[in-house]
Amino acid sequence: MLMKSYLDMNKAELAQELSAVRGQYEALCAVPRKLDMSRGKPNPSQLDLSMPMLSLDPAGLSHTAGGADTRNYGQPTGIDECKALFAELLGVEPSNVIVGGQSSLNLMYDSVARALLLGVYGGKKPWGQQGQLKFLCPVPGYDRHFAVTAEFGFELVNIPMLPTGPDMALVKKYVESDPTVKGIWCVPKYSNPSGITYSDETVRAFAALKPAADDFRIFWDNAYCVHGFDDEDDELLNIFDACREQGSQDMVYEFASTSKITFGGAGVSVLVASENNIKHITRQMGVQTIGHDKINQMRHVQFLKNAAGVREHMKKHAAIVRPKFQCVLRALDEQIAPLGIAKWNRPHGGYFVAYEGLPGTASRCVALCKQAGLVLTPAGAPFPHGKDPQDNVIRIAPTFPDLPELEAAVELFCVAARLAALEKLSAEK
Amino acid sequence: MLMKSYLDMNKAELAQELSAVRGQYEALCAVPRKLDMSRGKPNPSQLDLSMPMLSLDPAGLSHTAGGADTRNYGQPTGIDECKALFAELLGVEPSNVIVGGQSSLNLMYDSVARALLLGVYGGKKPWGQQGQLKFLCPVPGYDRHFAVTAEFGFELVNIPMLPTGPDMALVKKYVESDPTVKGIWCVPKYSNPSGITYSDETVRAFAALKPAADDFRIFWDNAYCVHGFDDEDDELLNIFDACREQGSQDMVYEFASTSKITFGGAGVSVLVASENNIKHITRQMGVQTIGHDKINQMRHVQFLKNAAGVREHMKKHAAIVRPKFQCVLRALDEQIAPLGIAKWNRPHGGYFVAYEGLPGTASRCVALCKQAGLVLTPAGAPFPHGKDPQDNVIRIAPTFPDLPELEAAVELFCVAARLAALEKLSAEK
Numbered sequence: 001m002l003m004k005s006y007l008d009m010n011k012a013e014l015a016q017e018l019s020a021v022r023g024q025y026e027a028l029c030a031v032p033r034k035l036d037m038s039r040g041k042p043n044p045s046q047l048d049l050s051m052p053m054l055s056l057d058p059a060g061l062s063h064t065a066g067g068a069d070t071r072n073y074g075q076p077t078g079i080d081e082c083k084a085l086f087a088e089l090l091g092v093e094p095s096n097v098i099v100g101g102q103s104s105l106n107l108m109y110d111s112v113a114r115a116l117l118l119g120v121y122g123g124k125k126p127w128g129q130q131g132q133l134k135f136l137c138p139v140p141g142y143d144r145h146f147a148v149t150a151e152f153g154f155e156l157v158n159i160p161m162l163p164t165g166p167d168m169a170l171v172k173k174y175v176e177s178d179p180t181v182k183g184i185w186c187v188p189k190y191s192n193p194s195g196i197t198y199s200d201e202t203v204r205a206f207a208a209l210k211p212a213a214d215d216f217r218i219f220w221d222n223a224y225c226v227h228g229f230d231d232e233d234d235e236l237l238n239i240f241d242a243c244r245e246q247g248s249q250d251m252v253y254e255f256a257s258t259s260k261i262t263f264g265g266a267g268v269s270v271l272v273a274s275e276n277n278i279k280h281i282t283r284q285m286g287v288q289t290i291g292h293d294k295i296n297q298m299r300h301v302q303f304l305k306n307a308a309g310v311r312e313h314m315k316k317h318a319a320i321v322r323p324k325f326q327c328v329l330r331a332l333d334e335q336i337a338p339l340g341i342a343k344w345n346r347p348h349g350g351y352f353v354a355y356e357g358l359p360g361t362a363s364r365c366v367a368l369c370k371q372a373g374l375v376l377t378p379a380g381a382p383f384p385h386g387k388d389p390q391d392n393v394i395r396i397a398p399t400f401p402d403l404p405e406l407e408a409a410v411e412l413f414c415v416a417a418r419l420a421a422l423e424k425l426s427a428e429k
Numbered sequence: 430m431l432m433k434s435y436l437d438m439n440k441a442e443l444a445q446e447l448s449a450v451r452g453q454y455e456a457l458c459a460v461p462r463k464l465d466m467s468r469g470k471p472n473p474s475q476l477d478l479s480m481p482m483l484s485l486d487p488a489g490l491s492h493t494a495g496g497a498d499t500r501n502y503g504q505p506t507g508i509d510e511c512k513a514l515f516a517e518l519l520g521v522e523p524s525n526v527i528v529g530g531q532s533s534l535n536l537m538y539d540s541v542a543r544a545l546l547l548g549v550y551g552g553k554k555p556w557g558q559q560g561q562l563k564f565l566c567p568v569p570g571y572d573r574h575f576a577v578t579a580e581f582g583f584e585l586v587n588i589p590m591l592p593t594g595p596d597m598a599l600v601k602k603y604v605e606s607d608p609t610v611k612g613i614w615c616v617p618k619y620s621n622p623s624g625i626t627y628s629d630e631t632v633r634a635f636a637a638l639k640p641a642a643d644d645f646r647i648f649w650d651n652a653y654c655v656h657g658f659d660d661e662d663d664e665l666l667n668i669f670d671a672c673r674e675q676g677s678q679d680m681v682y683e684f685a686s687t688s689k690i691t692f693g694g695a696g697v698s699v700l701v702a703s704e705n706n707i708k709h710i711t712r713q714m715g716v717q718t719i720g721h722d723k724i725n726q727m728r729h730v731q732f733l734k735n736a737a738g739v740r741e742h743m744k745k746h747a748a749i750v751r752p753k754f755q756c757v758l759r760a761l762d763e764q765i766a767p768l769g770i771a772k773w774n775r776p777h778g779g780y781f782v783a784y785e786g787l788p789g790t791a792s793r794c795v796a797l798c799k800q801a802g803l804v805l806t807p808a809g810a811p812f813p814h815g816k817d818p819q820d821n822v823i824r825i826a827p828t829f830p831d832l833p834e835l836e837a838a839v840e841l842f843c844v845a846a847r848l849a850a851l852e853k854l855s856a857e858k
Contacts, residue, residue: 075694
């Protein structure tokens with residue numbers, strides 16, 4: 001079928017197409033269904049990949065190579081083996097790593113909370129004693145990042161995402177001129193939800209920032225550092241290497257976790273930072289906690305072994321995830337691309353496709369899907385306070401459903417997206 | 430040997446005894462030794478008791494009875510089974526329980542941090558926006574409690590511990606007259622370090638408090654709730670039962686953990702509170718974290734099963750811990766009691782003996798021990814800012830050393846305690 005762009009249709013053609021697509025949509029609605037593309041969650045088959053981690057010999061879990069008893073108190077910043085594993089993976093030294101609990105979001109929230117209450121290394125006073133503050137939010141981005149800084153009353157500043165990463169001219173302007181700008185949220189590789197990996201120039205521009213504030217921090221959430229699923233894998237420049245050239249290492253907090261490597265419900269997280277920051281945070285964390293689960297750290301080390309082991313393991317994830325992204329992209333390519341009503345990314349990794357429709361159609365499309373039995377992430381979710389200024393971005397999460405469910409979901413999505421676009425275009429003519 | 434009280438000795442007798450005990454001490458110093466009674470840590474043999482928890486069938490860990498996949502995201506406040514286990518143990522409903530990570534201290538710190546930044550249920554504004562605040566600290570108490578509130582700049586107010594618990598007349602006076610008093614640290618059963626269990630009257634007096642502040646909270650750290658080791662076990666009145674009679678349930682945050690039930694390095698912690706508090710905190714925590722390790726929660730449920738299972742398991746701990754406390758108490762009874770220079774508690778549970786010597790001798794005694802190769806908790810540690818106003822309390826932690834090491838340590842301690850007392854008494858005559 002040769003399809004004509006909706007943008008080129010005249011009023012009559014639009015009316016005819018609207019009638020046809022509405023018919024398709026109503027036919028789909030007639031069959032009850034319960035589909036879900038809302039959640040960036042691993043599929044159970046991905047979790048099965050790590051089940052051997054639960055059968056490791058207990059005798060090998062109880063003590064570190066250095067003789068520390070993982071079952072007892074001690075080593076509040078994590079066991080050496082686990083620091084070494086993440087250090088190799090992220091290209092830093094083990095002394096730059098603090099191992100946390102099962103949620104890296106928790107490490108990020110706590111880093112903001114400590115900065116507010118106690119201050120960061122090199123800062124003259126706690127963030128919380130400096131009046132109204134701003135946090136930069138590249139959009140579309142991760143709703144839970146934005147929620148942390150919204151919770152604490154920051155003014156959230158939208159920064160547009162370009163194909164190379166956040167608009168660095170704008171970032172530089174804010175960071176270098178305004179001392180109330182205290183941080184920026186970044187997902188530098190396979191960004192949530194746009195799938196973009198920051199270019200080397202973008203990473204270098206981050207490292208070269210000269211903040212107006214003496215306590216500005218880049219929150220570098222490297223959540224998808226080893227989560228490529230294509231033959232081609234994006235390369236992200238190591239921000240600490242770039243910072244070393246600028247002497248700006250203290251400006252960065254990097255985060256990562258095994259939530260989408262092993263278990264989202266029983267993983268291990270890390271905070272990576274400069275020696276100065278680590279020393280500062282270690283003292284603060286020593287008041288906060290006795291430490292995190294060291295037996296689970298040992299499990300991860302024994303199961304994943306080293307960076308090569310992680311990459312090997314991630315190939316198994318890729319084999320499960322790749323067909324799902326292909327399924328989504330194939331449907332969009334066939335059913336939406338010719339119509340001129342949307343664009344989307346073609347990520348080599350990560351967990352999301354960011355669908356950008358015509359302005360003013362995202363929430364309508366999500367509502368249409370919901371009515372027909374398909375749950376999507378709420379429109380607006382990837383924006384601070386859930387407000388998409390253009391109302392045109394929809395986050396598609398292909399990983400959790402099984403393939404047949406996903407196929408049905410995408411089919412439905414395409415019809416809803418067409419209908420939303422047609423309603424909008426018809427009303428405008 | 431019939432020993433005469435040092436308090437009844439004249440100057441010549443003191444001089445002779447001082448010379449004799451100094452000789453004993455110097456003889457002990459002549460033999461190099463490395464002993465440690467400083468840490469309230471389980472002995473490895475206690476940790477061995479829970480090793481079967483690391484060999485559970487993985488198939489039984491991956492899903493809750495309700496079908497939730499413990500390996501994936503979800504259930505941020507914990508799995509139902511784990512809430513039910515702690516609810517039974519602590520005499521509350523599962524809906525009153527939030528399951529945390531491996532450190533209950535972390536839950537307490539976070540509760541203080543959230544109160545400062547966001548406020549508590551029913552409070553008009555965050556603690557952090559109300560100027561200089563006070564926190565009540567029953568002394569001697571747990572150094573890490575005091576450190577949390579010291580970190581955040583609270584004025585820490587010493588409240589003397591009586592044999593029935595904190596001096597409730599003083600607590601009532603502070604709490605009911607001063608709206609800047611925002612909380613109190615309590616270890617209500619087998620208190621750290623005095624081993625005291627609060628009397629029913631004390632618990633009822635807590636429940637009956639009418640705080641001047643609308644956002645006052647009792648931090649009820651029930652760390653040793655099932656940690657009796659004697660035939661006789663102390664009974665602690667359930668504070669929520671007492672509060673229900675007063676309609677004051679919202680005033681209490683209770684904490685507990687399995688750190689000294691299963692593993693100090695891989696346990697599970699809980700926060701227990703009223704429906705109003707749980708609802709309030711659940712929303713706040715939803716911004717903070719994706720949730721805690723649910724597979725470890727399943728492990729604990731399958732291993733411990735229910736409250737009866739926990740109590741059965743704790744009998745095995747008791748069999749290891751009891752002889753160690755007997756060893757310490759026997760030595761103190763034989764070598765110190767007749768001398769009139771100290772008193773101490775005889776706890777039925779918990780992890781500590783609090784030794785109260787003559788005023789001005791605790792730090793000297795700890796220094797003498799250190800010089801002879803025995804590490805003790807620093808004198809002053811059980812007091813806010815590490816300052817024991819009388820310099821007479823020493824926390825003895827008998828659990829971590831093996832029995833032969835403990836015997837040698839206590840022997841040395843008694844000689845050092847006598848020497849410190851004799852030096853003091855001699856100087857005063």
